[in-house]
Amino acid sequence: MESILDLKNYNVTYINKKENKRIYAVKNANFSIYKGDSLGIVGESGSGKSTLAMGILNLLPKNSSEVSGEANFIGKNLTNLSEKEYKKIRWSELSVVFQKSMNSLSPVHRIGRQVEDIYKVHNKNSTTKEIYKRFSHLLSLVNLPESVYKSYPHQLSGGMLQRVSIALSIIHNPKLLILDEATTALDVVTQGQILEEIVKMEKEMDMTRIMITHDVSVVAASCNKIAVMYAGEFMEIGKVEDVLKNPKHPYTKGLMISFPSLRGKKDKIEAIKGFLPDLSKKYSGCIFEPRCKYAMKICKDTKPETIKLGDGRYISCHLYGGGKNE
Amino acid sequence: MINKLKKINSIINSDTQLRLGVYGIIFFLLVVMLAPVISTHDPYNYGPDVLNKISENDHILGTNNMGQDIFSMIIYGARTSLMVAVISALISGILGVFIGGISGYFGGRIDHFVSEIINVFMMLPTFFLILLIIALFGNSITNVMIVIGLTTWPSNAKLMRAQALSLRERTFVKGAVAMGENQRQILTKYIIPNGVFPVVANTTVGMSNAILTEASLSFLGLGDPNIISWGQMIQAGKAYITSAWWITTFPGIAIVITVTIFYLLGDGLNHVLNPKHMTMKGGK
């Protein structure tokens, strides 16, 4: 299977020069996504999931951030690319939809005009007719009428604008689409429909997707793989059915218990006690240990290695091995 | 307590203009407080050394046509300027904050009415209004200060009103209503204390304007002749500008420096009190 994105030892650190502080936002990220996958990266605030996305897209502020490691995108290592080379692949091969993408549209231009602008970045010589035809097709994929092309942003609702943003993101048929909390600001019904449209669209265009969200149910409904992040590190990665039905990492377990079920049993939901650790410090042990119900002595001293459990399941926890023997 | 001082210190040092403004104000206040110590002569003394040049007969900056030492006059003139600045700013600030706060918080007809008054005031040429009132009611320094305060409150009111309008929608104000606080309590405990920051910054600029206004009034002969003020000095020295230029020049420089200090302070405060610096968390 073709590997679309392969992260090896990927690190993102924010640097506060004034106070001489380093914030380790993403530590040692390792995962691989293959063609046709839809990976949901789940995490709460401070987990580093958005930072990871911004790092992959090279959208982090240059003077106050540092990226190291490898991010192999179809053979190219993104960490070594210059901004010029990035410009060539951004939007044409690697695309993104943000939470409030609707706000990124210019309020004083018609949608069609903006689409043409964006399209011509990578295809200078395309004609208006071509672009219209292409975009109308995309509009139909997201259940929007053709009349949207001639509208102004203020004439459309939030849900419609977000759909326009999604359509725009796939206009060049990118290989990888990253959605960063793209449906969080939307209503349940709109979100449900957009998720369905995305899944359908993905199949038709043979696209690979990364979905970043704090809402596990969104991942459950639309992704085939899930990666759970906490305080900048990956706790557990695997197939959605496996991880959600049978969570192994204590953090994943804790997350699942904090979500009430819609139709199932009304089991008592529980919060995960404790607070996020200070991301400016380095920890010799497991970063989740202070809040872990199952913590053992080794968890405090030694950081667990990532163990492969088979069938695409990875876990960083001493409960499943992962410690170096002293 | 020490932490608070440290925090204030780091805030002051974060913005160049604020830093310069604060040092300037400290310097200014020292001059005002140590006036009897610093000045070489009694400025009110009509001495025998008339129209002395710079550093003639121990007069650092010379004397005027009445034998008064210019240097000492400038030092004592600082007191006048400070008094004018502070009192007129206080009057203007308090009036502006309450009127603007009430207008913005209550809204409706009160707001319409007050906004119209503010608009009228902003249309009036304030300086001419001041001239008129001084001409009618006399030119004592007290009148000058009160009049400046009474004519400059609209800009503060406008700022406070805008703050009040946005603050009344804040959750903690709604929470106060839900807790049973009455409108007066909400205005004085939540709206005004949280909205007063831009007014403070505007007031420092107002202070420099007040100093200039007083100087202009004195220059036009409408100031209080019993008090030493820089504007007075410039007016008195007008006749001698070609022969004894130091009589008008030095007070002029003093005005420029003082006004700049206040302006730097106000501008720096504006930078620091900018909402971007204030952390108002609103979720992720």
Next chain:
Amino acid sequence: MEDILVVTYMEVERMNNNAYVQIKNVSRWYPHKSDKKIIDFNKKWIKAVDQVSLSVNKGEILGVIGESGCGKSTLGRILARLEEPTKGDIFINQTSTQKLIEDDPRKFRRLVQIIFQNPFDTFTPRDTILEIMTRPLKIHGIGNNKGERYDIVKKELESGGLYPAEDILRRYPHELSGGQLQRISILRAMLFDPEFIIADEPVSMLDVSVRAEIINMLKKLSKEQDSAVIFISHDIALTRYISDNIAVMYLGRIVEYGQGDEIIKNPQHPYTKVLISNCPSIDPEEKIMNIKIEGEPPTPIDPGPGCYFAPRCYKAVDECYKKYPATEDVGGGHLVACDRLNKK
């Protein structure tokens, strides 16, 4: 203002007159400024909340769900009397709150409390938690001196699991986490032993792993206090977890009401069916079986005269546009405002 139909749409049959909190025919209309005319003879109204009648018993938690624009937040504000209703009244223990707030507003404020959505903005940034918590006590004359009030507040914090209370009382809001702030918000509301609590999206701004704590605390305290609670949320799974009964709002009206599980598992109103079916579940095997719906909810500017949902309803027929549907009880107090229930 037009003549409002006196008939309430959620009938009083369900609303046993013994219910502790009775919301009777509450409406909140805003004038719609027509941009063309100066004197507008055909005044239009934005009917944010339209003829809502509900009842909540002591110790009961009533969940109100709906999407943005349905009016649930406006309803919350009206119940907490942060806004006046255009029409209608709320009765607590047979007493009219309209009258109560005129005669003894402070008593009303002790009876009815609200928990807000944004814990980061619920408290004034300039006061310590101690000042924030003791101020309402001072205003209502609870506690005779500073010392007594301090003890009351300290005890309250400790009962809510906030240790060490002395430390937290000394802090300012910006030094605390969202979860802590929301807990303090609930505890402050509980200082008065309120009888009616409105929780307006209390956890939507909090991290997922913290929500459970707040929800459990709210449930525990309100049951202990035997308060009537209205829980407003757009998170359907969460609402089902905490609520005894659920009301569904659309464009200012209640379209369905019933016992929590019944509404989720057996929704009858077409809108509720769309809402529930589009709700993602954390169970990956329960794939969403979306019922399609066109467009977005419109602004409630003079909706009607028929059913407000008709323009987007997959079951709508001509009659639906002519008159507003009657409320049917489909069994066990499960009320639905729809005329097309048993038809395809």
